[in-house]
Amino acid sequence: MKNLVFIFFLLFVYSLSFAQTKNSLYINVKDCRTKKQSYVSPNFSLYKDNVLIRKVNLKNQNSRIFTDLEYGEYKLEYYTLFGSETLTINISKNNNNQVIDLCIDYLDYAAQNHKPIIDKLKNEESYSILVESSGCFYNNEEKIIITKKGNAYYLKYKKRKKKLKEKELIAIRHFEIEMIIISQIYFCTTVDTYILTYNNEETVFIDRGCEWKGFYYLKQELNLE
Structure with missing residues (x-):
């Protein structure tokens, strides 16, 4: 027992x-x-x-x-x-x-080997981001122009002009890095075409995905919405 x-x-x-x-x-x-x-x-x-x-x-x-x-x-x-x-x-x-x-x-931005255009700007230089969106029933076009003056950066969007804060500069850098990666993957009926123009040279990226919505979130970060 x-x-x-x-x-x-x-x-x-x-x-x-x-x-x-x-x-x-x-x-x-x-x-x-x-x-x-x-x-x-x-x-x-x-x-x-x-x-x-x-x-x-x-x-x-x-x-x-x-x-x-x-x-x-x-x-x-x-x-x-x-x-x-x-x-x-x-x-x-x-x-x-x-x-x-x-x-x-999530994306580890520091691990990406890319220098955004905003960090290439010299004094009094500008570059633009043109976004063309097209789907089954709509077409839309929007444009942002970024200019460097001294050590400051300024943005023009439609009728709005503003001086960019540091966190907004970071958002623009992250947007460009994400755009390069996202243009290589996904497929969707909605197509967003991004045209970056700097020194009269155009670089085109195409987002065929439905999930990233990079420009939408960038406008939120820049308080443009």
């Missing part, structure tokens, strides 16, 4: 130990430009010790929970609007149930 009680005790201790090493990871996909859930449904690949343990297609969902995970370091591979990204996640006793918000609009 004593042996039977001892065996049950060992099984109880083992079950507690096993339960304590099983944890959960909740993944939530967002478009962080809007703070809302994303309509993009990326695939996830979850690795532990460089071994694939879960592969998930969210389809039309915006979240997924991984359960029964052991302690350790995990790598989560997923896709944003601009390509693949890898996130390292550590699950430990002090951090065993995690909620991760993934931004589908």
Whole structure:
């Protein structure tokens, strides 16, 4: 009888130990430009010790929970609007149930090998961004002109003129970097054509996607909407 009680005790201790090493990871996909859930449904690949343990297609969902995970370091591979990204996640006793918000609009700008036109401008020089949008039932055209005067930058949009703040300069730089990447992927019935003109030279980028909406969000960052 004593042996039977001892065996049950060992099984109880083992079950507690096993339960304590099983944890959960909740993944939530967002478009962080809007703070809302994303309509993009990326695939996830979850690795532990460089071994694939879960592969998930969210389809039309915006979240997924991984359960029964052991302690350790995990790598989560997923896709944003601009390509693949890898996130390292550590699950430990002090951090065993995690909620991760993934931004589908995330991009490591510092890692991109591109110098935006705004950083090439000399004193009294200007360049323009012309956006032509076309779809099944509409056509639209908008234009922004940016001019450097001394150490300051000025913007002209329709009848509005304004001096650009530092955070707005950053938004313009990010917009151009994103545009270069997004023009290489996606397909949609709506087509946005971006024409950058500097020193009488035109550079054309075409966005055939429906998710980026780069110029729309740039206008918000510049308070033009």
